[in-house]
Amino acid sequence: MLRMRVLSPSERKPAKPILTESLDLAARLPRLILEARRVSASIHGIHGRRRSGPGETFWQYRPLVAGESASRIDWRRSARDGHLFVREREWEASHSIWLWIDRSPSMGFASSLAMAPKVDRALVAGFALAETMVDGGERVGHLGLTRALASRRIVEVLAQALIADSRSEADLPPGEPLPRLADAILITDGLSPASALAQRIATMASSGARGHLLLIADPIEETFPFTGQAELFDLEDGLSLRVGDAGAWGEAYRQRLAAHRDAIAESCRKAGWTLTLHRTDRPASEAVLRIASLVAASRGAAPF
Template sequence: MLRTRVLGPAERQPAQPVLKASLDLAARLPRLVLEARRVSASVHGIHGRRRSGPGETFWQYRPLVAGESASRIDWRRSARDGHLFVREREWEASHAIWLWIDRSASMGFSSSLALASKVDRALVAGFALAEALVEGGERVGHMGLTRALASRRIVESLAQAILADRHGGDADLPPDQPLPRLAEAILITDALTPAEGLARRIATMASSGAKGHLLLIVDPIEETFPFSGQAELFDLEDGLSLRVGDAGAWGEEYRQRLQAHRDAIREACRHAGWTLTLHRTDRPASEGVLRIASLIAASRGPGG
C-alpha cells in the first residue's frame, strides 16, 4: 500500500526519529539561511530605488559638500582620518516589497522525488530574494511579521520573526488587506487552498494598484499523481484520510481538477496584473528565485 503524508504543525514530536530534524524549524533555519545566501549570490540585475533623504535607516557616509551646514557632520566618523563626513539616511517612501511565505501544514510535504520539503524550499527562496533585493536597494518585509527593512541583516531579521511566530503554521492565505499603491508583493505558497479564497486575497492586495508575483511551490508527485493500486491519502490540515482502492483510475481526474485549480489562480493573477511562476521541488532553488528576480528587474525598466 502506498502512503502519502503531509507534515503538519501538530507533529512537532514525530514518532519516527528520522523525521524529527525536518520538522524542527529552529534546527533547520541555520542551514536554510546558508543555502539562501548561496542562492542569492547568483542573482544579479535588480536595481532598486534607494536614495538619500528623510528616514531612520542608515545608508552611507559621504564627504561633506561645500556650503552644507556643519550640523550635518558626523564628527566621530570624521575624526578617524581627518576628513569631514556626512551620515546619510535612506529615503523611506511607500515603496517596499512585501513577502508572504506559506508555512501551513501542506507545505511540510516532501516526496522521495523532491530535493526538499515545500516549506524549506519556500523559506530558502524567500530569504534569497530578500537578500538580493536589499542588495539591489529595495526595502523588504514579511506581511504581518516585520516592517520593511533595508538592513544587511534582512535574512536574520526574517528568520527570527518567523521562528517567533506561533500562528504562522495555521494560515494558508496571506493577510486580507490592501498593499500601498507603490508596494510590490511576493507570495510563496503551494496554493492548496480553494482558488476562490486566494483570488480574493490577491484582488484585495492589488486593489490599490500594487504589483505582485506568485511563486507556486509544488512537489513533483503532486503534479503527476503516479500512484497505482491501493493508496491512503492524508490531509492533516483538515484531519481527514481517504483509502483508495485503485489510485491509478483517479489519476486523470486528479490532473484535470488540478489544472482547473491552477487556471483559476492564473486568471486571478492575470486580472490583477500579477505574475505566476511554477517551481517544482525536484529542481534547484535558484531557478525559482532567478525567475522572480528577473520579473522584478524587468518591472523596474532599464534605469531601475
C-alpha cells in the same frame, strides 16, 4: 516504488503545536539559511535602486551643493575632514518588498521525487530573495511579522520572526492593502481555495501594489502517478479518502488541479501580478532567479 512522507507526522497535532513546530523549525533553520545564502550568491545581484528622499533611515553623506540651506549640513561629519557634507536619508516609499511564506500543514509534504519538502524550499527561496534584494538596495519585510528593513542581517531577522510566529498554520496572507509602490512576493503551494486566495490578492493589489506569486509544488502533486487502491490524507483538516481505482481517479484530479491553477492565474492577471510555478525536484536557484528578475523588471532596474 514511489513513497510519500510528511515532516514530523506525529507532531502535526501535538498538545502545544505552536511550540513544537517552532522548535522543529529552529532545528532546521541553520541548514536552510546556509542553503539560501548559497543560492543568493549564485545569482547576480540587482543593480542598486536606493535614492534620497523623505524617510527615517540614513543612506549616505554627500558634499553640500551650492545654494542648499545650511540647516542640511551635518556638522559632525563635516568637521572630520574640513569639507561640508549633507546627511541624506533614504527614500523609503519605493523600497518595500513584502514576503509572505506559507507554512501551513500542506507545505510539509515531500515525495521521494522531491529534493526537499515544500516548506523548506519556500523558506530557502524566501531567505535567498530577501538577501538578494537587500544586497540590491531594497527593503524587505515579512507580512504581519516584521517591518521592511535594509539590514544585512535580514535573513536572521526573518528567521527569528518566523520562529516566534503564533500564526504559522495560516494558509493565506494577511488581507490588507499594500503601500502603492510596494512589491509583494507570496510563496505558497496555492492549495487553499482559489476564491479565497484571489480575494487576498485583489485586496493586496487594490492600492496599485505589484506582486509576484510563487507556487511551490511537489512533482507527485503535479502528476499523481498512482494506480490501484490508495488512501489520500488531507494535511490541513486531518481527513482521509479511500480511492478504489487511483489511475482513473488521477485523471479527474489532474483536471481539477488545472482548473484550480487557471483560477489562480486569472486572479493574478486581473491584479497585474506575475505567477511562477516551481517544482521541488528542480533547483531552488531557478525560482529565486525568476522572481528576482521579475521584481527587477517591474522596478525598471538593470537586468541580471
